[in-house]
Amino acid sequence: MGRIMVRHRDIVVPGDIVAEGRDVEYKGPFLERYGAKIVALITGLVTIEEKDGKQVVSIIPLEGAYIPRPGDIVIGLIEDIGITHWDVDIASPYRGILTVQEVLDKPFNPAVDSLKRYLDVGDYILAKVLSFDRSRDPLLTVKGEGLGRISEGSIIEVKPSRVPRIIGRKGSMINMLMSETGCKVLVAQNGRVLVNCPSRDLEEILVLSIRKIELEAHTTGLTERVKEFIREERRRRGV
């Protein structure tokens, strides 16, 4: 019979034995089995689920870089222009590649046309990761609804590991943020947050709230506390 050495939402550090026994399953890259033991490889919060009568453990990392996955929506910053592609900083160890075919619908002739006319260095784009594997840099696309150059709003950078917390369970946190501040918030998987606010004060409150979430991501009851914080700030500033 397998034994689980930790409780749900416990903090584990590398080398911690999470569970013992062959009948305990694990998922994700942050756990490994040595003999009968399942050992944590990263600092994070343990999640224990029941699935088909078996217990499944996984770890939500508390820190770490953004690793692209196909289908992710990311906010990128154009860094460099090639002949038929753009290099895009996607806040990751890997640099995004946006080819001209993924931007324009018409044929592109580098002899008479310049990529600079469409996207320039310093532009922010909302893009989707088309493909990424271990051997090649991630390919991006801006074809799709709502994708493309970002023309208004502000961008807040947070740690990529905090993204699930800012969205919350079934979007509870992000919906609360939007309804409490009246801002439009879009959280990209790579830890960049696009916000559109009706006023400067509301934007400042929103930024402070997001920073608060980033700092206290591992605590419970955070949604309620942030809601309280926003209401308090709005009262104080009279907005």
Add this chain to the structure above:
Amino acid sequence: MTKGDKPRLITWEVKDGERIAVRHDGRLPDQLRPIRMEVGVLANADGSALVEYGDTRVIAAVYGPREAIPRHIALPDRAVLRCRYHMAPFSTEERKSPAPTRREVELSKVIREALEAVVITELFPRTTIDVYMEVLQSDGGTRTAAITAASLALADAGIAMRDLVAGVAVGKVDGVVVLDIDELEDNYAEADMPIAIAPSLKRIVLLQLNGVLTREEVDKALRLAWKGVEEIYRLQKQALRSKYIVYEAGPGGGAGR
């Protein structure tokens, strides 16, 4: 490092009819110096740690995984681990030139090899992980303190590792095998053996020996080191956890940095 007259490093005291070796600072042979660890001490690094073994003080900073620069150093199947062990000019009694010495180059290499044994570099191909260790104050055992700090900083950066690494130096002073030797003991020691261990994996990832030990003494030294490392390992885990537990104290806690 001028050697004057050799001071007395071990005094023998009789307690309950037993002869007990007492070291120059009052420690017993199997006793560590007071140890302090703190994680997340640098805001600009992805992960950082400060470790003190007595008066030895080392800070470690980790950056990465990040894009490999220059690009040609990148490996197609795993991350490149780069380590720099460096002693600050003000860390020693006499000013140390800030240029990397042969000793520092060697220590950077052995520390890198010790960490490569635990870091799962295959998760981040074509990237680099940079580890900088800066000795702020030196009183013996700096390489082992540096390794302890580096593994904490790596864990703080969210880099996947099979285990933490804890290091400690053992040595033979006045014929007695002692744990965690300091600078004074090291200067007059018959032997000095820094060891780093991944305790959960039960693997020794660094072992150097300067001096002469008999087989029995090596055996004894290893056992002592293992005991010391287990204590350091416990403190490491505590330090990593405490970074997150502070904020659980109460709502509204956690001012910005």
